[in-house]
Amino acid sequence: MTGAEGPTYTVDDALVALGFGNFQILVLAYAGVGWVSEAMEMMLLSFVGPAVQTAWNLSAHEESLITSVVFAGMLIGAYSWGIVSDKHGRRKGFLITATVTALAGFLSAFAPNYIFLIVLRSLVGIGLGGGPVLSSWFLEFVPAPNRGTWMVVFSAFWTLGTIFEASLAWIVMPKLGWRWLLALSSLPTSFLLLFYKVTPESPRYLCLKGRTADAINVLEKIARVNGRELPSGILVSEHEIELHKIDNPTEDARLLSPRTNEDEHPKGIVSNLGAISSLLVLLSPKLARSTLLLWAVFFGNAFSYYGLVLLTTELNGHSKCMSDKLQTEKSQDVRYKSVFIASFAELPGLLLSAAAVDKLGRKLSMSIMFFMCCIFLLPLLFYLPEGLTTSFLFLARICITATFTIVYIYAPEMYPTSVRTTGVGIASSVGRIGGMICPLVAVGLVHGCHQTAAVLLFEIVSLVSGICVMFFPIETMGQELRNNVQV
Structure with missing residues (x-):
């Protein structure tokens, strides 16, 4: 497969050649921790509401609001963080969401009254809305042939989170109470912040932004960790495909040669759209x-x-x-x-x-x-x-x-x-x-x-x-x- 300036390859070609190896396992582990933490924060709603109702003598409506504000926050967060990560990168998207979730979740354990608890739990919901960012980030590292299987494996982390939270509640609630459950349930999100610096940006996103050199650096790192070699030739990004008005990029990308100016973004490219557009x-x-x-x-x-x-x-x-x-x-x-x-x-x-x-x-x-x-x-x-x-x-x-x-x-x-x-x-x-x-x-x-x-x-x-x-x-x-x- 050669273009005017020699052989070329796409990100999909590179991922298939590099296979699913140790690099993807590390990405899976990181994203999986985020999925575990979201599952835990959702499952604890089954336990915290009734406990707080008893402790603070709340009405049934006030108890249900503790759950509803989390979903309301997720409603806002899922939309907002999706736009942020499509415009500024997957890494920045889940950095912000992890920070909000971990901080608000931990502070919820110290809420002095009902109003503070409602505000903090709504912030937790806004942070939890970033869950799709992690799943999309992981997806963009997985080769197409076994993408479905590995996404099911990724989903298994949600199940681990639900089982772990149910076990934690069974152990913690009778002896230590709901505050300890809230505090302990916020810890997994903190691990995302600890290891954030070593996380790579999605090469697919980098190519979309015309940052082909950065995408190659990530792909070369994958090749080293997986013990594989990149395809011969030059990486072709969707940036060039947009410029050449190609209707079927996944098949025709190989016929293109890369352009030298990688910082020039095509006008109207979808990735630069704002929230409404x-x-x-x-x-x-x-x-x-x-x-x-x-x-x-x-x-x-x-x-x-x-x-x-x-x-x-x-x-x-x-x-x-x-x-x-x-x-x-x-x-x-x-x-x-x-x-x-x-x-x-x-x-x-x-x-x-x-x-x-x-x-x-x-x-x-x-x-x-x-x-x-x-x-x-x-x-x-x-x-x-x-x-x-x-x-x-x-x-x-x-x-x-x-x-x-x-x-x-x-x-x-x-x-x-x-x-x-x-x-x-x-x-x-x-x-x-x-x-x-x-x-x-x-x-x-x-x-x-x-x-x-x-x-x-x-x-x-x-x-x-x-x-x-x-x-x-x-x-x-x-x-x-x-x-x-x-x-």
Whole structure:
């Protein structure tokens, strides 16, 4: 493959040649710690709210607000940090988010009153909104042929975080209380700050910005650590492809020779767009269908996932519409144990994802799992013994974990590099709306002795989400990542 000035290669060519080696393992470990910390901060919401309500004599509305402000913060953060990382780099994006999350999370443990706690937890939510930045950063180092499998492995860190947090709560809460749980749960994010200086910038992002020399430095470092060699020739960036008006960059990039002025950025390049214009790109004719369907699926996924987490305790604690006193006692008995057990449902969910994502494809895998979730929820339309209720919720959570895992693989693959973290960030924000609404609906209906209505709602949401997946316009399995959108 030669151009006018000799052989050339793209970032995709380089990553395939270098393979998935020790360098990517280190990147996976770093990004994985961030995913663990986000999972822990989300899981602790199941424990902190009731504990604070008891300690400070809060109303039910005030208790629910402790959870809602975190989702509201994530709604803002996911959108904001996506734009920051698309414009200023992935590293700067997750540096800011890790700093905000770690500091606000630790200070939450010392909140003197309810107002301070609400403010600090909302800041934690804003920081947690940067989760998609880490997943997109890791994705951009993974060769296309085994991208799905390794993104499932990356998702396993979320499961580790949920299990670890449930274990930590079970140990810490009865003896030390909620403040210690908040403080200890903020520690994993601090590790991101400790090792930040050694993290590399995404070579795909660097090429998009025309910083080909910097991208080559990163690729050479990958080659050294992995014990491989870069392809012969000159790296061709999407910067040159934009200048040459090429419609199919992944195939035609090899025919181009690099230009000498790497600092000149093409006018109108998507990566330099601001917040409003980035949103317009996501809703442009070529991306609008994918974007709107993805928003619906993220909403359904978050609504169903957090709903099943809450129902694990709510249905077992209120299945016979007991008096408030008995409900409270019962839910306290099952809270730690049931959440801990249900967390393990995510392990088979991950295995299902790994088995299906690179064999059946992203779309078929997600739609099957959504429909299976509907089937497992059907028996819960009726009152069942605690053991059966837990079993069906366990199976449903396996399925919804699989869909959540796969959609976080599909979303960054679907969007081009120029708006990747913005696109995934906004989709994640829409999911947070589902997370905000879910506690009010799920808990409210069950507390009001409307279990059938609550479960039926989750049935409808899962069914609609599965149908939306079927209408996604593209399948990304085995495809190279796109870098730009022609608009």
